[in-house]
Amino acid sequence: MHFTIKALLAAFWLIFVPTASGALFLRKKESFTLCESFLTGYLFLFAATELLTVPMLFANLPLHVLVICYAAVMCIAAVGGLFSMKKRGFSTWFPTKKKLQGTSVFFWMAVLLIALQVFVVVRYAHLDADDALYVAASTTAIQEDSIFHVNSYTGNAYRELPRRYILSPFPIFLAVISQLVGGLHAAITAHTIFPAVFLPASYLALYQLAKKWFAKDKDAHGIFLFLAAVLFWFSAYSTYNSGSFQMIRIWQGKALLAAFMLPLVIWLSLSVMMQEKPEYPWLFYGMANLGACLLTSVGIILTPIMMGCFTLIGAIHFKSLRRLAAGLLCCLPSIICGIAYIMILVLRRYGIL
Amino acid sequence: MKELMTWILSNWKMYWDGGYYQYLLLAAVIYLLVQKRKEKNTRFVLLYSALLLFIFLCPLTAAIIHACIGDEVYWRVLWLLPTVFLIALAAADLLKKRKTKIQKLTLMLLFSAIIAISGKGMFAANNFFLADNPQKVPSEVVYLCNLINNKAAADGLELVRLATDEHIGAYARVYDASILMPYGRRGKGSLGKYSQTLHKQINSTEPDFKRIAKCAKKLQCNFIIMDLRGQSPMDTFSAYGYAKIGELNKYTIFQLIEQGEA
Numbered sequence: 084m085h086f087t088i089k090a091l092l093a094a095f096w097l098i099f100v101p102t103a104s105g106a107l108f109l110r111k112k113e114s115f116t117l118c119e120s121f122l123t124g125y126l127f128l129f130a131a132t133e134l135l136t137v138p139m140l141f142a143n144l145p146l147h148v149l150v151i152c153y154a155a156v157m158c159i160a161a162v163g164g165l166f167s168m169k170k171r172g173f174s175t176w177f178p179t180k181k182k183l184q185g186t187s188v189f190f191w192m193a194v195l196l197i198a199l200q201v202f203v204v205v206r207y208a209h210l211d212a213d214d215a216l217y218v219a220a221s222t223t224a225i226q227e228d229s230i231f232h233v234n235s236y237t238g239n240a241y242r243e244l245p246r247r248y249i250l251s252p253f254p255i256f257l258a259v260i261s262q263l264v265g266g267l268h269a270a271i272t273a274h275t276i277f278p279a280v281f282l283p284a285s286y287l288a289l290y291q292l293a294k295k296w297f298a299k300d301k302d303a304h305g306i307f308l309f310l311a312a313v314l315f316w317f318s319a320y321s322t323y324n325s326g327s328f329q330m331i332r333i334w335q336g337k338a339l340l341a342a343f344m345l346p347l348v349i350w351l352s353l354s355v356m357m358q359e360k361p362e363y364p365w366l367f368y369g370m371a372n373l374g375a376c377l378l379t380s381v382g383i384i385l386t387p388i389m390m391g392c393f394t395l396i397g398a399i400h401f402k403s404l405r406r407l408a409a410g411l412l413c414c415l416p417s418i419i420c421g422i423a424y425i426m427i428l429v430l431r432r433y434g435i436l
Numbered sequence: 437m438k439e440l441m442t443w444i445l446s447n448w449k450m451y452w453d454g455g456y457y458q459y460l461l462l463a464a465v466i467y468l469l470v471q472k473r474k475e476k477n478t479r480f481v482l483l484y485s486a487l488l489l490f491i492f493l494c495p496l497t498a499a500i501i502h503a504c505i506g507d508e509v510y511w512r513v514l515w516l517l518p519t520v521f522l523i524a525l526a527a528a529d530l531l532k533k534r535k536t537k538i539q540k541l542t543l544m545l546l547f548s549a550i551i552a553i554s555g556k557g558m559f560a561a562n563n564f565f566l567a568d569n570p571q572k573v574p575s576e577v578v579y580l581c582n583l584i585n586n587k588a589a590a591d592g593l594e595l596v597r598l599a600t601d602e603h604i605g606a607y608a609r610v611y612d613a614s615i616l617m618p619y620g621r622r623g624k625g626s627l628g629k630y631s632q633t634l635h636k637q638i639n640s641t642e643p644d645f646k647r648i649a650k651c652a653k654k655l656q657c658n659f660i661i662m663d664l665r666g667q668s669p670m671d672t673f674s675a676y677g678y679a680k681i682g683e684l685n686k687y688t689i690f691q692l693i694e695q696g697e698a
Contacts, residue, residue: 188537189544203558208567210574215606215621219613226613235609236620239627270571270610292521293528295477300532306544307528313548314520317555319563320455325515331563341515349481349518357480381512384504389516392487396480421504 092264093272096157097280101125103168104160108367110167117176118287120164122347125284126367129344129374131156132259133416136252136377140230140244147228149255150262189305196312197286200330204278209331214273217335220254221261221269230255246427250420251380253336273334281333285342286312291350336378340385344375348386352393356410359401365409373416383424387417440495447511448492456554461519464526472529481518488516523551573607579684580604581612584659587681587691599652600661601639604687618655630654638662645669649676653692660690 102117105124109115132153139149168176220235227233231249234241248254261272289311290304297303318326328335329342348371354362368390375386394410397403452458465482472478491497492513502510527547534540558564569578580600588596597616598608606621618631626632634651637643643665652660653676660678663686670680678690 189540203564206566207564208572209563210565210607212602212606212621214573214610219609222610222613234620234625235613236625237618237627238609238613238616239625242627268571270573274572275570289521289524293525296475296525297528297532302537302540303528303532306531306540307524309544310527310547310551311520311524313551314457314523314555317552317557318455318457318520319556319558319561320457320554321451321453323451323511323514324457324519326520328515330558337512341512345515346518346521349484349521352484353477353480357477381505381509384501385512385516388488388491388501388513389484392484392491393480396483396487400480 089265089267090276093260093267093276093280096260096263097276100157100161101128103162103164104128104157106164106168107160108164108364110164110170112363118291120168121284122287122291122350123363123367124164125343126347126370126374127160128157129256129377130370131160132256133252133373133377136230136255137250140232140249140252140255143232144230145228146224146230146255146258146262149230150259153259154263185301187301187305189302189309191305193305193308193312196309197283200312200316201279201282204282204330204333205275208274211332211335213332213335214270216248217254218257218270218273220248221258221273224255224258225261225269243431244427246424246431247380249427250423251336251377251382253339253378256377257334277334281339281343282329285329285333285346288343288346288350292346292353295350295353337381340375340378340382344371344378344382344386345389347371348375348389349393352390352397356390356393356397356406357400365413368410368413369416372414376416376420380424383417383420387414390414437495440498443507444493444495444498444510448514451511451514455556457519457523460523460551460554461517464523467526467530468522481522485517485522488513492517571611573611574603576684576687577604577607577611580661580687580689581608581615583682583684583689584615584661584691585612588658591691593658596659597655597657598659598661599634599638599648599655599657601663604661618652618657641665645672649673649678653677658692661687662690664688 098121101124102121103124104127105120105122108123108127109120135149135152135156216235220231223233223235223238224230231244231252232241233239257269257273257277261267261269264272264276267276286308290308293304293307297307315326315329318324318330321327325341328338332338333342351363351368351371355365355368372386372390375382390410390413394407397410398407465485468478468482498510501513505512531540531543534543568575571578584596584598595616596614597618599618600608602621605617608615609617619626619635623632623635626635630651633647634655637648637651643662645667648660648662649672673680673690677692677694679693680688681691682689
C-alpha cells in the first residue's frame with residue numbers, strides 16, 4: 084500500500100477517530116472545542132484499549148481479534164460522536180476567517196516552533212535501546228499474531244508472563260495501530276507516525292491548561308506555548324527529565340505518560356476535582372487513571388499520586404468527604420492493577436501462574 | 437535514614453544535573469506566590485507542587501514508592517512536578533502585562549535566551565541523526581538482517597537464530613521480529629547457562645571464541661554476528677561448523693554450515 088494512503092489511515096485512526104469519539108463524551112456540554120474533543124477522545128481511546136487488551140491477553144486471544152474489536156469499538160464511538168457533532172452543525176467546528184484574523188502573532192510563532200519540532204522528530208531519528216522491548220514487543224505481537232505471549236527479546240514463548248508489562252500493554256496498542264494503518268511496520272509507526280501525533284497532542288494538553296489562566300488574553304496563550312516549546316527543546320540537560328523524554332522518545336508509553344497524560348491529568352484535576360461544579364464528568368478523571376495504566380507500569384503508581392494530591396487538596400478546600408470518595412473511586416483502576424500485580428506475584432510464587 | 441536521604445537527593449541531582457531549570461522553577465514559583473497567590477488555580481497548583489515535593493523528599497513516602505517502582509526509576513516521581521508549565525506560566529503572566537507587542541516580543545526572546553542558557557538543546561546533545569531507513573534503526577542492523585535473511589532464504593532455512601552483541605541485538609528484532617535470538621538486551625530472556633555465557637562472551641572485550649562457537653551451536657544459532665576485536669579465530673569457528681560469510685564495518689558474519697566436528 085502506498086505510503087500516502089497509510090499516512091491518511093494514520094490520520095483517520097489517530098486524529099479523526101479520537102476527535103469524533105471525544106465528541107460523544109462531551110455531547111452534554113453546552114459548548115466544546117475540537118481540541119477538547121481530541122483530548123477527551125484519547126482519554127477514552129487509552130482507557131478502552133486497556134479494557135480490551137488485558138482480558139484478551141489473559142484469554143490468550145490472537146492479536147487480530149483485538150484489532151477487530153478495537154476498530155469496531157472506536158468506529159461505533161466515532162459515529163456516535165459524529166452524530167452529536169452534526170446536531171450542533173458541522174460548520175461550527177471550523178474556524179471562521181474573522182476568528183483566524185483575530186489570532187495573536189505570538190500564537191502563530193508558537194505554532195511555527197512546534198511545527199518545526201514535529202518536523203525534527205519526524206525527519207530525524209533517535210536511537211534508544213529501550214526499543215528492544217517496547218517496539219520489538221509490537222513487531223513480535225504482529226509477527227506471532229499474539230498478545231504478549233512471545234518474548235520480544237528472543238522470539239521464544241514466555242515461560243511466564245512479564246508481570247511488569249502485562250497490565251500496561253502500550254506496545255500492543257502500537258501493534259494494533261500499525262495493523263490498522265495498512266500493516267505499516269511497527270517501527271515506522273512508532274518512530275514517525277506517533278511523534279507526529281503525540282508531540283502536538285502534548286502541546287494541546289498544555290494549551291488547555293494555559294486557557295485556564297489566560298482565558299481571553301490570546302497573546303498570553305501564544306507566549307505560554309512558545310516558551311513551553313523552548314523549554315522542551317532545551318531539556319536535553321539531562322536524560323531523565325520529562326522534556327527530554329517528550330522530545331526524543333515520545334513513542335514509548337512512559338514518555339507519553341510524562342509528556343501527555345500527566346499534563347492532561349492536571350488539566351482534568353483543575354476542571355473536575357478543583358471546581359465547585361465540575362466542568363467535565365467525573366468519568367473523565369477515572370478514564371485518565373485507566374488510560375495511564377495502559378501507558379506504563381510506572382503510570383499505575385504515578386497517576387494516583389498526582390490524583391491523590393489533588394483529591395486531598397480538593398477535599399480540604401471544599402470540606403467535602405464526597406469529593407474525597409469520588410477522587411479515590413477514580414483511582415480504582417490503579418488500585419485494581421496494583422492488587423492484580425501483587426496477586427500475580429503471589430500466584431507465581433506458588434506456581435499457579 | 438541518612439542513607440535513604442542521600443539516595444533521594446542523588447535522584448534529585450540526577451534529574452536536574454547539567455541544567456539550571458530548577459532555579460527557573462524556583463523563580464517562577466516565587467513570582468507566582470507574590471503576584472498570583474490570590475488566584476484559585478495558581479494556589480491549587482502551587483499547593484500540589486509543594487505536596488509533591490514533600491512526597492518526593494519524605495523518607496517514609498519515598499520508601500513506599502521505592503518499594504513499588506524500584507530504586508532505578510525513583511527520579512520519575514519528579515515527572516509529576518509541572519516544571520515546564522510553571523515556568524512558562526510565570527513568564528507568560530509577566531509578559532502579558534507589557535503594553536506593546538514589541539515589548540512582549542523582546543522579552544519573550546530574552547526569556548528564550550535565558551532558557552537556552554539554562555538548558556541544553558536537543559541537537560547539541562546529539563539526540564538526533566538522519567536515518568537511511570524508514571524504521572529508523574541503525575543502518576548496520578538493516579544491512580546485516582537483510583544479509584542473513586537472504587542467505588537463510590537461499591539455503592532454505594526455516595528459522596533464523598542469531599547470536600550477536602548488544603548494539604545489533606537491541607534493534608534486530610525491532611527491524612525484523614522473525615529473527616530469533618538466544619538472549620535479549622542485557623542478557624534478558626536468556627533461558628539457561630549456554631545463552632548467558634554466550635551473551636557474556638560475545639559482548640566481552642576479550643571474547644573466548646571457542647566458548648562462543650560452542651554455546652552458539654548448542655543453542656542452534658545458525659548465524660553469529662560479532663566484533664572479532666582484531667583477532668582471526670576462523671579455525672575455532674570452523675571447528676564448530678561456522679563459516680565466515682561476510683563483513684560489515686567492525687562486524688564479521690558467520691553461518692552454521694554443519695560440517696564442524698566439535
